[in-house]
Amino acid sequence: xxxxxxxxxxxxxxxxxxxxxxxxxxxxxxxxxxxxxxxxxxxxxxxxxxxxxxxxxxxxxxxxxxxxxxxxxxxxxxxxxxxxxxxxxxxxxxxx
Amino acid sequence: xxxxxxxxxxxxxxxxxxxxxxxxxxxxxxxxxxxxxxxxxxxxxxxxxxxxxxxxxxxxxxxxxxxxxxxxxxxxxxxxxxxxxxxxxxxxxxxxxxxxxxxxxxxxxxxxxxxxxxxxxxxxxxxxxxxxxxxxxxxxxxxxxxxxxxxxxxxxxxxxxxxxxxxxxxxxxxxxxxxxxxxxxxxxxxxxxxxxxxxxxxxxxxxxxxxxxxxxxxxxxxxxxxxxxxxxxxxxxxxxxxxxxxxxxxxxxxxxxxxxxxxxxxxxxxxxxxxxxxxxxxxxxxxx
Numbered sequence: 001x002x003x004x005x006x007x008x009x010x011x012x013x014x015x016x017x018x019x020x021x022x023x024x025x026x027x028x029x030x031x032x033x034x035x036x037x038x039x040x041x042x043x044x045x046x047x048x049x050x051x052x053x054x055x056x057x058x059x060x061x062x063x064x065x066x067x068x069x070x071x072x073x074x075x076x077x078x079x080x081x082x083x084x085x086x087x088x089x090x091x092x093x094x095x096x
Numbered sequence: 097x098x099x100x101x102x103x104x105x106x107x108x109x110x111x112x113x114x115x116x117x118x119x120x121x122x123x124x125x126x127x128x129x130x131x132x133x134x135x136x137x138x139x140x141x142x143x144x145x146x147x148x149x150x151x152x153x154x155x156x157x158x159x160x161x162x163x164x165x166x167x168x169x170x171x172x173x174x175x176x177x178x179x180x181x182x183x184x185x186x187x188x189x190x191x192x193x194x195x196x197x198x199x200x201x202x203x204x205x206x207x208x209x210x211x212x213x214x215x216x217x218x219x220x221x222x223x224x225x226x227x228x229x230x231x232x233x234x235x236x237x238x239x240x241x242x243x244x245x246x247x248x249x250x251x252x253x254x255x256x257x258x259x260x261x262x263x264x265x266x267x268x269x270x271x272x273x274x275x276x277x278x279x280x281x282x283x284x285x286x287x288x289x290x291x292x293x294x295x296x297x298x299x300x301x302x303x304x305x306x307x308x309x310x311x312x313x314x315x316x317x318x319x320x321x322x323x324x325x326x327x328x329x330x331x332x333x334x335x336x337x338x339x340x341x342x343x344x345x346x347x348x349x350x351x352x353x354x355x356x357x358x359x360x361x362x363x364x365x366x367x368x369x370x371x372x373x374x375x376x377x378x379x380x381x382x383x384x
Contacts, residue, residue, distance in 0.1 A: 010140050016112035074147040075111045082140040 004062055005088030011071075011079035018046075018071035020083045023063040030054055030061075036068035049076045057084060057092055097158060097184060097216055097241040099379040100124045101327035103284060104314045105162070107132035109141035114148045120317040124158035129174050130165070130189055138170050142177050149181045158184040160218060165190045166199070179207035183215060185241060190249070191219035192226045194236035201237045214239060218284070222246030224253055227268045230275035240281050244313060245272045247286035258289070260296060261303070273308035282310035291316045301326030328380055329373045337377070340370035 004024035011019040025031070032047055046068055053076075054062065064080075071079070085091055104122035106113050108129045117125050127149075133141040149159070161183050163174035167190075179186065188200050200217055208215040217239045221230055227250065234243055247258070247265045256264035269285065276283035285304035290296040301323045304312050312323045329337070339357050344367050347355045354363045377383045 014110065014112060016115055017110075071111060072115070072151075074151045075144065078144045078147040079140070082143050085139060 003089075004059065004084070008083045008086035008088075010082035010086060011075075013067060013069060016070050016072070016075065018066055018068040018076050018079050020076075020079050021065040022083045022087050023065070024087065025061045025063055028060045030059070031063040033063070033065045034068065035066070036070075038068070038070055042068075045073070046071075046076055049073045050080055053077050053080050057081075057089070059084065059089065062087075097124075097282070099376055100158065100282070100311045101380070102312055102314050102320050102323040103160065104317060104320065105132065105287070107141075108145040108161075109133045109137050111144060111148070114145070115152070118152065118154060118157055120320060122157065122314065122317070122320055123311070124160055124184070125154075126160045126162050126187060126313070128162045129170070129178075130162050138164065142170075142174060146177050146181065149178065149183065160185045160187050162187045162189065162220075166196055172203075175203050176207060179204060179215060180209055182209045182212035184213075185216040185218050187218035187220055187244060189220045189246070190222055190226065191233055192223055193229060194232040197233055197236035197240065201239055204239060216241040218242045218244055220244045220246050221268070221272055222249035222253075224250070227271050230271045231278055234275035234279035234281060240279060242282035242284050242310070243272055243276050244284040245269060245286045248289075260300070262300070269304075269307050269309070276310075277308070283308060285309040285312045287313040287315045288319060289315075291318060294318075294322050297322040298326055329377050329382065333373050334377045334382060337370035337373035340367060341374065344370075 004022060007023050009021045011017050013019050032050055034043060034047055036043055036046060050064055081091055100123035102122055103124040103126050104120060105126045105128050106117040108127050127145055129138065129141050129145065161178045163186060164170035166188065186204065191197060197217065197219055204215050204217060217237055218241060219233050221227055221233065221243055226233065234240060245268055250268050251258055251265055258264065273283045288297050288300040297319050301312055305326050311327060314320055314323055340362055343355055343357045343362060354361060356362060
């Protein structure tokens with residue numbers, strides 16, 4: 001299991017983007033709090049993209065607070081990976 | 097790289113603009129990791145741009161990526177990230193020497209995919225030293241397909257004030273056009289900073305073409321129609337070129353090198369200009 005070193009943030013509140021904030025947790029646990037203007041249509045999918053990305057990167061101790069403004073899956077993933085890097089996590093590029 | 101009249105700059109860290117970029121009808125796109133991205137967002141932009149380059153269908157659009165300057169730590173990270181994706185060209189800012197282009201060439205050869213057309217190089221000349229060395233930069237690599245003049249940095253460096261006509265950087269424009277002619281590559285003119293007044297944009301674009309530029313950088317999609325209007329041969333030009341080429345064929349068959357069309361002398365330079373007009377007309381689908 002990889003540990004995050006510090007809180008971090010990536011993304012913007014602009015259209016088609018997503019703002020992601022990460023907070024390291026002491027215990028192995030993944031929490032996702034999502035706010036989205038398309039939550040009823042795509043909330044489950046956005047959460048799944050985040051869960052899949054965290055699983056691929058073997059991150060198991062993080063709280064994710066995300067505000068989505070209609071981001072595509074690739075943007076969700078890119079912003080999450082950037083936030084992980086900024087949190088001190090070394091991205092496994094081969095997993096992308 | 098094919099003939100282009102315009103190349104539209106899109107910020108690399110804006111998902112909305114990246115998604116829309118294909119729909120503006122630009123001949124080519126410059127997806128920017130340099131000036132359009134704030135210093136603390138370079139990592140995010142690089143990752144976002146790579147994701148969009150992989151995911152989107154770019155169709156016939158020629159995709160150029162502007163990386164950060166060679167003297168920054170971002171440069172190699174940008175190159176390693178985007179070159180394996182088979183982009184049309186990489187454009188490198190603030191180039192000041194042939195050695196720099198040879199170094200870019202080496203890096204491109206190392207990282208480009210082997211199953212795609214070779215990635216080309218577009219040096220950006222935007223410093224006084226770069227302008228003076230325009231010819232050596234233009235001729236430094238077979239991968240060079242164009243040079244872009246960046247007037248904002250250049251005029252700032254020489255202490256000039258920007259004017260509508262751009263007379264303060266006429267020297268730089270002439271140097272870049274001349275260097276590109278020697279190297280046989282396209283000359284891309286600096287963008288017009290006007291975004292709303294279409295007459296100003298059209299006049300500036302027409303001025304660029306008359307000076308010898310092949311195309312112009314656009315910083316807003318609204319500029320594209322005006323730039324295209326200035327850089328696309330009109331019907332009268334196309335008909336003139338056709339008459340010249342017909343006369344060329346007839347006279348060359350008789351061994352005559354100099355002749356008259358429409359009451360004006362035609363020799364080799366005029367024929368070359370007519371051929372260029374027809375090449376552009378063909379490239380833009382204007383001939384039947």
